[in-house]
Amino acid sequence: MGGNSINLQQVDSAQSLASTFSPIHEVIFVAIVCMGQFMTQTNIGVCLSPPDIVGDSFDIDDSGILSWFMAGYSLTVGTFILVSGRCGDLFGYRRMLSSDSAGLHSGLSVYSNYILFIFARVFQGIGGALLMPNALALLGATYQPGKKKNMIFAIFGAAAPNSALLGSVFGAIFSQLAWWPWTYWTQAIVALCCAALGLLVIPSIHHGTPFDKSFLGLLKALDALGGACGISGLVLVNIAWNQAPIVGWSEPYVYVLLIIEILSIAAFFHVEFRVAEHPLIPFHAFSRDVSFVLGCVACGWGSFGIWIYYFWRFEEKFRQVTPLLASAQFVPVGPMGIIACVVTGWLMGRMRPGLIMVLSMSAFTLGNAFIAIAPVHQTYWALTFVCLLVIPWGMDMSFPAATLMLSNAVERKHQGVTASLVTTVVNYSISLSLGLAGTVEVHVNNGGHTPDDIPKGHRGALYLAVGLGGLGMFLSAIYVIKGYRAERQPAKAKHEEA
DSSP states (O other), X not given: OHHHHHHHHHHHHHHHHHHTOOHHHHHHHHHHHHHHHHHHHHHHHTTTSOHHHHHHHTTOOOHHHHHHHHHHHHHHHHHHHHXXXXXXXXXXXHHHOOOOSHHHHHHHGGGSOHHHHHHHHHHHHHXXXXXXXXXXXXXXXXXXXXXXXXXXXXXXXHHHHHHHHHHHHHHHHHHHHSOTHHHHHHHHHHHHHHHHHHHHHSOOOOOOOOOOOSHHHHHHHHTHHHHHHHHHHHHHHHHHHHHHHHHOTTOHHHHHHHHHHHHHHHHHHHIIIIIOSSOSSOGGGOOHHHHHHHHHHHHHHHHHHXXXXXXXXXXXXXXXXXXXXXXXXXXXXXXXXXXXXXXXXXXXXXXXXXXXXXXXXXXXXXXXXXXXXXXXXXXXXXXXXXXXXXXXXXXXXXXXXXXXXXXXXXXXXGHHHXXXXXXXXXXXXXXXXXXXXXXXXXXXXXXXXXXXXXHHHHHHHHHHHHHHHXXXXXXXXHHHHHHHHHHHHHHHHHHHHO
């Protein structure tokens, strides 16, 4: 009875909270919370269009170092999101929904060197990790289930397709027509304004989760030991794979990082299974289906991470397109992404999520194949334009399909962690895949000594993306076949009984 009364009180508070908003208050509230999604995705776009301009200011042109501009951000978004949701549950979502000021530091790095810039990008990723899950939790806790809540979540999701596009456009405008640090200084100003407005319009929501308020009790509630081991392992393996193409695999510290990473991951599993009272990831709740789904997501979004970086390198480095023109060429991704979101929502009620995942992986694979075989001097309206029409279907079909598939595979009490896990896999696979692509590039381009060698390395990286997409298609097809067989077995047994 006690548990039931708690649940009823939480639902009532959610109803009364949404109903207490005035129309203007509600519009501002939804806009500020959706800015969490917007700022997170925009931070990917701002480093797509002007990497050469930023690199020139630091006197670097190494593709491996330039890839860190995006990989560093995705790395920390993917790893720290593991613990940010738990922090929101314990300390309140409004407190955690505070944008970071690393945009200011990124701009100021122009007075130092590229190492500070990469570190600032890494800290921006921590801000993105804090924004995403807590913004979703705020919307979920504020609105009761129904059409209005579905509409609000649709608005939140629709912010994603165009955020990276707008980020690339403004990054190109500031970098090409003014000075690239203003891209990040402007971000810092917007983040500060959103944080101030958030304190005014976002209500303080407390779930009343009981935990020991002592320091030791707090560490246990956060699963600090498991979080430290998990984050350390994920960060180190990513650093090793992204640094290896730059310094070479023969560098001793690369192997040392990999060894420490293996030990950290082993310690993480030991803590989660044997030590933690409140584990970050309830592995006991996950089935084999979860492994299939996360494998598909990792392959598809790893493929996308390679595509989005090397697409822009292909346009600006080989086709000599300016950042502004490249941003204009990238525009089809925005409206096509919105169309894909609407169509996916329609298909979800009429088609198996596994089949939607197969279509998504096919879109990732085809999009990478189109740009991998595109001749340098071919017109934009041929393979490049078609590629931009196809890729958004991979992005906007895979995430909702994966979330629904995992939702059906685990118990209700583990629904929140599954959504966070999908987001973790998406962002982390983007970062890790860039390291894998860089390794392929340096082993294929023959050292990049001739003009023909450099495009060869880029195409090698894109063919890796095609392979990852193909692997995702294979895994998703197995999942679909497995689902059909599981459904046929009860029907067959029922027929035999009759």
